Amino acid sequence: MTRNLALLPVLATFAAVGSLALMDALMKGAALAAGVYSATLMRAALSAAMAAPIWLGTGGRWPGKRALRLHLLRGGVSACMALTFFYAITALPIAEAIAISFVAPLIALYLAALVLKETVRREAVYASILGFAGTIVIVSGRLGQGDAGDDTVLGIAAILVSAILYAVNFIIIRLQSQAAGPAEVATFHGGVSAILIALAAPWLFVMPGWPAMADIAGAAVLTVAGAMLLAWAYARAEAQVLVPIEYSGFLWAVLFGWLFFAEQVTVTTLLGTGLIVVGSFIAARRKRAV
Template identity: 65%
Template sequence: MAMATLAVANLSLMDAYMKSAALAVGALTAAWLRSAIATGIALPLWLARGRRWPDRQVLKLHLQRSVVATFMALTFFYAITKLPLAEAIAISFVAPLIALYLARVLLGETISRQAVIASLLGFAGTLVIIGGKMGQSDFDRDTALGLAAILVSALLYAYSFILIRRQSQVAGPAEIATFHSGVSVILLGLAVPFLFEMPDRSTLVDLTAAAVLTVAGAMAFAWAYARAEAQVLVPLEYSGFLWASLFGWIFFTEKLTTPTIIGTAIIVASCWVAARKPRAPTTGRRI
């Protein structure tokens, strides 16, 4: 669980760097360059471990998740150019709730009462935040586009949760990170001739930082999902809001509102519920 929490922190900081880059050169250029740099980092790590080319079934799984993750990231990066970082993260928290039930259908995991309570608490926290935004902001075209993009991203993210659980059982973290970034380079590269914008030096620094954090976060998630069930780790995603609030304030002077603070408190409670281990029944006095 500690590794999953570290992964969330890494990826939340990556989101802040990517928002800065996407505002400068557009979501597609930023996403493609991030993936290209990340591939250059992850590929040597994978090759250094002497890994062979994956077999057909594993390769199919790599491709499946990488395609989902590519469009999940692209829609998310577009959304954060239209919405405050913390609010975009909060709205995307519908994904872990969906993922819990996808885990039941696709992985056969038994959904515990504790996991359901944790996810519902986290989701309730996001509703408080969204309600606060709706009461304070006028929804223009850009906001509507941002909301649509973040909802699409959330649906793809939910499916990605399930795929990484399968993927982490058959491949190592470096291999997963390599295919994750490499496939994105190829897919997004199809649109690069038409939409590419040349970044300046500061934007390249942001993208390099984002790429390093992407690889670190992807590897940490792969390590964690290989050792714990999705229903245990999924609610920890809600801690990402805490990081997004901090980084949004540091990078973009995005202020927290009262509904945001209340929602965050509920989200923290959901993570606490998820982290609790059920007590083993006692059969007699200890000696």
């Protein structure tokens, strides 16, 4: 019975990763149709609007100072992360963008050392070297293609920035999930992001058409579901156990990229992803063995 309960956070994380991968596919279609800024703003706003009634209906109260600080911090990081990531997937195949973003857990190892004062072990250094090598393989494969242009270069730069922000997000979500419930986390995650992104609305926002809005609405539902599942799982299991499950997102990305956009996966993407994943599992396995 105890073993089954221990598996629940793992299964919840798998479900969350799948939900968010499908959200990425819907958002790519919406961003191509309506623009990255408008699609990102509407997704954040709808996500908050969907999560808020759940939070209030379950007795939600205004968060305390510590939880509110974490909500504001994660909302700001997530706003920038979303804009850079959604831009990247309009310029790159979804699977490639996801693969490059997998360096985030490795970056998080060093952020944990900086923020949480954890020791960077030798295994983490080896893992980082493998992760860096894998990223170089993927990027070189993309830039080596004949159709690589300015959009490709900007897309790669955007996904690298997004990966750094995602690493910061790993640190915040562990603290946040221990200070607030899943519905509260999802509500403030979308709400704070929407408010910050909306600051540029007078100059950049264009109302999406109905087909794009349908994709955005679906993406918002999946965002809320994914955020709540992750918050629930991270409150019940250590990050080092759950972070490796993020790599199942590549398989989902390959599937949805092929179904929605007929995207093909290159050999360099598979090779680079393999190096990054192996490096991350080395770091995670050795850390648990200590």
